Amino acid sequence: MTMTAGDIMSLSRSADATRLQAPVGGNNSSNILQLCIGRNKEISVLLNEISEVQHQDYSVELRKNNEIVTKMLDRLTTDYGDVDYILDISQVEPLLKLIMHYRKKLAKFTERRGLGIAMLQTRFLKKMDVASNAVSLKLAEIDRLLKQTALDRLKEKRKNVFQEMMKDILKEDNQVTQYPGRANSIVQREREKLKSAIDHSSIKSSEVRIRLSNDSSIIKGEEKKKMLGHLRLGEVIVRPLVGDVQHKLMSGAGNDESEHSCEDSACGQTISTYPIVRTPDPQNPDKMIEDNQGLPIADKFSVYVYENRVIPCVADGCGGRDPPREAATRASRMFTAFISRYQHQIRHVTDAADIVLQALHAAHESIMYEKNPDLETIGQTTITGGIVLEVDQESDENGEERERVRLSGTARGSAPFIFVCGTIGDCKAFRICGKTKKCTEITKGNRGSMNVRDPGGSIGSDIPDLRNLVIHTVLCDEGDLIVLLSDGVHDNLTPKSAGLHPSDVNIQALDDDWQNVASDEFISSYMEQKLMSIVDPTHDRPLDVNGCTRGLVEFSRDLTRELSELYGRPGRFDPKYDWRRYPGKVDHTTCLTFRVGLRGNTSRSERSMIERPKRSDSLSKLTIDADDPYRDLWDLKYGSGTHAVGWEEFVANLMPNASEAEQSQVKKIIDNSNTNVVTQYKFMEFMNGFGPQEKMIENVMLIAGAPWFHGYLSGDDSMRLLDGEPPGTYLIRFSGSRPGLFVLDYITKTNKGTPSSVRLTGRSHQSGGGFTAPSKNKTIHFPTIHDMVKAYSDHGILSSPYSSKFASAPWFWGDITSEECVRKLMGKPTGTFMIRFSANGHYAASFVMNTGAVSKGLIYKTPGGFRVENSRQEFPTMEDIVKGYQASGVFTQPLTHA
Incomplete structure (x- = not known):
């Protein structure tokens, strides 16, 4: 990592005072300096002689300068004090300037006055030359020590941070039950082998650890510089981080096969397709x-x-x-935690690549943390990961505005994202373009062959295997999906998994065996097509992270089902089985999918009113358009420079005459999380959707009371609610968490009735307000959302609003998994219930029985409303189902989100 002088200074000033001893030995600069200081008295005598001449102004200034120089030189000859003291005397340039200024003044003085004392002038000039040389040498020596001290402290700081992160990682890992029986016997045998080997060799524990510390660096020196120097798009500037982390998803340290997802941002799942072998009990x-x-x-x-x-x-x-389980757990958690901790240092793509390399190193170190290679088996793992960054096409090196640049693969004027990905081993990454639905492998060629037994590289154990360490950079557009897969998924996407020989696809290979295929170019292309056929088989469904992850995981499970059953037959498994009849590969299977773009369904085009944070400001703050009249309104009501106010103050100044019902409705919109705080940014967003001030309350009540308005509903939940509804059914919701932007979701009357979305962007205050909606060749303007609904209804696009409001009911939990549901309900009182989306496209009601167990029943959508599983009764609405079961005593109280 490159350190600037400012970094060194700040590190040193923040550190505790430390004594640094002066070097011992024949140092030439010290000798010269001592000689110079030994003649300080002579300098004072000479100054006194000069002071006796008429022009006292020169003599006073010279005396003052001499006192300063003498004091500084005296301090330089003493032992070094604390770091702050060193910093006081390590300002090389000012001190040298002072000495040279003193020399020039002296030479000029003696020359102008014509003192006729050439000897005096010569002695003074020589002393000043000696002093300046001595100070330069001494301060250079101090500067080297200072940098070394700062670097040592930086290493110590990083070590402490690493240990803090490891404590969090180990907290969960220590609670995982180790597997008994066969696993422990294997570990025990490995320990015995290791102990035996160590007893009969000269390798000792300390030597092993020294070797580990020397060899565990991921990449060093010139090799690392060369790698980063040839990085594609390395000098591209990226925008700074905005805000804090919104979601953290990770698989559990134990045997976690549940799906983890957050809105339409990310979804991950790990399952096992290995068999369960049943054998008779020798005892019974x-x-x-x-x-x-x-x-x-x-x-x-x-x-x-x-x-x-x-x-x-x-x-x-x-x-x-x-x-291996422990190694993968530690490595994945440390990798993401490390990049999260140090991502503020990223300015260019090269910086990001450097941080990714450091994160891979930290992941390896986390596996070795507190491990003794002499006494225990240390797991190994392959790893793929990185960081998606927003490209800054509007700023040059100094942060100044410049003409937009054109990057390869992007349209002029776009501001794409870039994925910087590091990989060791055979995990793979794919990019699915949101616009063209074309799939491209990012990690192409990282395995190098079809030999599934050789991942090509790994971290962990004593020395990391870095044969296929690669840093990839790929440009992405907003709405793209990135898919990370373990080999338990992508090996099942290959032509071999489909029962094909190389000759079947016109590829020549020795013995017609895929392991002898030299290039994986064809295999990569095949996997890309296969992946898309699973994710979007009909080529007309919207891409979402949940559907992508579920589709790929379920595909792997279904493909290997027969093979798993074959493996599970005790004593009857033939290792030379017909892989055409039993396709696929049983393995641990992981898919992690995430969407590229700004969070909260906010597109770049909607970002015009939010300026990029100034580089001198806190990166978590957004600046407001200074020309927006709502900014002036905020300043008038709450004072210039005020960034947030309490709810009561907000109401008293902006809507003092509003009723409680009106206040409540406004609060649901502008403070949906019930923080009792209104920020200037939220106010600006709110007013752009519901202003001007004189019509604010009227607009809020008009929109909030409309049957088609569903407030803060996620895009994924909206699609699930509308699925199966007749063409023309529609609803309107907020765009993500922004109370001034709306989205119209509706069932199209073409394209087989698939849901579609139209983003309603607020117009600028200069154009008179209102909303805009995109059309084929133009943008249509509407004074109000009601006018937009009427216009689309008149043209037959919209017919009936989706008026059921159960999606905002406290008992509806949306798209959570069955496992999460059970976990939340366990231990709750009898009759506690929730309703959610079911994985098979229906709804599910779960409640606590009087035995304490959690029971589940499916709810089907019918033409006339809803019907509960194993019941013929039809309910008009979901609310009627809840009321009916509450009346019968099955449901007693909802499990709310609070």
């Missing part, structure tokens, strides 16, 4: 012993989601059992 032949070959699960994923960045990672433990 009538009893069967089940051995799940897939436990513990050694695949892990982790992802951090920010407003304009994503930090993903997938790690695939090499082999089974606890050491």
